[in-house]
Amino acid sequence: xxxxxxxxxxxxxxxxxxxxxxxxxNHTWILKNAEGDFILQKVxxxxxxxxxxxxxxxxxxxxxxxxxxxxxxxxxxxKTTDGKSLFFIEGDGYYRLFPFVAGSxxxxxxxxxxxxxxxxKQFGLFTKVLSGIDVDRxxxxxxxxxxxxxxxxxxxxxxxxxxxxxxxxxxxLINELKDHSRIADRYEAIKINPGFKKRVTHHDTKIxxxxxxxxxxxxxxIDLDTVMPGYFISDVGDMMRTYLSxxxxxxxxxxxxxxxxxxxxxxxxxxxxxxxxxxTPIEKEHFFYSGLFMIYMQALRFLTDHLNNDRYYGxxxxxxxxxxxxxxxxxxKRLLEKQELLTAAIFLAASE
Ligand code: GN1
Ligand code: MG
Numbered sequence: 001x002x003x004x005x006x007x008x009x010x011x012x013x014x015x016x017x018x019x020x021x022x023x024x025x026n027h028t029w030i031l032k033n034a035e036g037d038f039i040l041q042k043v044x045x046x047x048x049x050x051x052x053x054x055x056x057x058x059x060x061x062x063x064x065x066x067x068x069x070x071x072x073x074x075x076x077x078x079k080t081t082d083g084k085s086l087f088f089i090e091g092d093g094y095y096r097l098f099p100f101v102a103g104s105x106x107x108x109x110x111x112x113x114x115x116x117x118x119x120x121k122q123f124g125l126f127t128k129v130l131s132g133i134d135v136d137r138x139x140x141x142x143x144x145x146x147x148x149x150x151x152x153x154x155x156x157x158x159x160x161x162x163x164x165x166x167x168x169x170x171x172x173l174i175n176e177l178k179d180h181s182r183i184a185d186r187y188e189a190i191k192i193n194p195g196f197k198k199r200v201t202h203h204d205t206k207i208x209x210x211x212x213x214x215x216x217x218x219x220x221x222i223d224l225d226t227v228m229p230g231y232f233i234s235d236v237g238d239m240m241r242t243y244l245s246x247x248x249x250x251x252x253x254x255x256x257x258x259x260x261x262x263x264x265x266x267x268x269x270x271x272x273x274x275x276x277x278x279x280t281p282i283e284k285e286h287f288f289y290s291g292l293f294m295i296y297m298q299a300l301r302f303l304t305d306h307l308n309n310d311r312y313y314g315x316x317x318x319x320x321x322x323x324x325x326x327x328x329x330x331x332x333k334r335l336l337e338k339q340e341l342l343t344a345a346i347f348l349a350a351s352e
Contacts, residue, residue, distance in 0.1 A: 120270030162307030195282035201230030237294030
């Protein structure tokens with residue numbers, strides 16, 4: 001830790017460090033010293049094999065906002081003593097430091113519709129203010145991250161090469177997910193549809209990635225590792241996946257999983273408040289599909305990982321990723337039940 005902090009010009013003896021947050025991939029600490037509070041993160045380099053690409057994207061966005069004078073609150077990383085956005089330690093990995101935004105707080109579970117609306121507004125705003133960036137200049141930090149067709153292929157591969165016992169025991173869920181494969185087919189059609197635009201996409205729109213101020217208004221979005229060219233369905237879909245139900249992917253009592261219509265409406269309103277002019281008509285027609293797309297993908301990813309002995313997500317208890325996959329399959333079912341009702345809602349909100 002001494003060496004890491006020294007990389008940012010700080011002394012361990014003058015700082016206190018406490019583990020922070022609940023991300024599955026990176027390690028995060030809150031660091032306090034006489035100057036204030038900071039967020040220190042170790043980038044998981046098993047997942048992000050080229051962390052310098054993350055730094056490159058940060059720099060691109062920071063410079064674009066500066067040059068164009070956009071009024072957007074961007075939390076730039078604290079530079080290392082040699083002016084870089086990441087500090088590398090041979091044999092250990094990459095670290096980065098952010099100032100803790102004074103007066104800000106984040107939320108772990110969406111507690112009311114206003115929070116959902118504010119978050120959707122912030123993710124929409126992020127894409128909108130960066131719409132002038134040529135997306136091809138962004139580095140692809142995780143190749144094919146939200147490529148649903150590939151996730152489906154990886155699931156089929158796990159059925160061939162994965163843990164036999166687990167495959168046999170999960171037969172019911174495996175078939176259920178196979179039965180939904182038309183959700184992946186629809187994504188294939190999106191990829192070749194010229195009406196779908198690649199935009200600066202966040203790809204991890206959970207509520208804890210939004211900073212709120214003391215009046216519960218959104219300040220900005222954080223956790224920009226997965227900012228890459230992408231389709232809006234990734235961002236809107238992950239909001240649906242994580243805001244619509246009162247319980248998260250960790251919930252074992254599946255009876256608690258439900259779709260809250262008012263939260264759906266809040267996502268539509270918040271997102272379209274920023275993105276109504278940007279989205280094409282065909283994209284708007286896929287608003288509801290976004291939720292199916294992301295929930296199905298997450299169900300496939302959790303189940304694939306379970307069949308592959310939890311090598312990606314890890315597991316806190318035996319069967320953890322199976323429970324998460326089952327949870328997401330139930331969420332998918334609940335959302336599908338509301339297709340008719342909720343597809344009407346988007347056009348209502350868009351025309352308001
Ligand atoms: C991972 O680490 P975290 O919680 O920000 C994952 C997301 C999943 C999420 C599920 C790089 O995000 O795609 O939706 O877990 N990120 C990566 O909780 O795989
Ligand atoms: Mg993340």
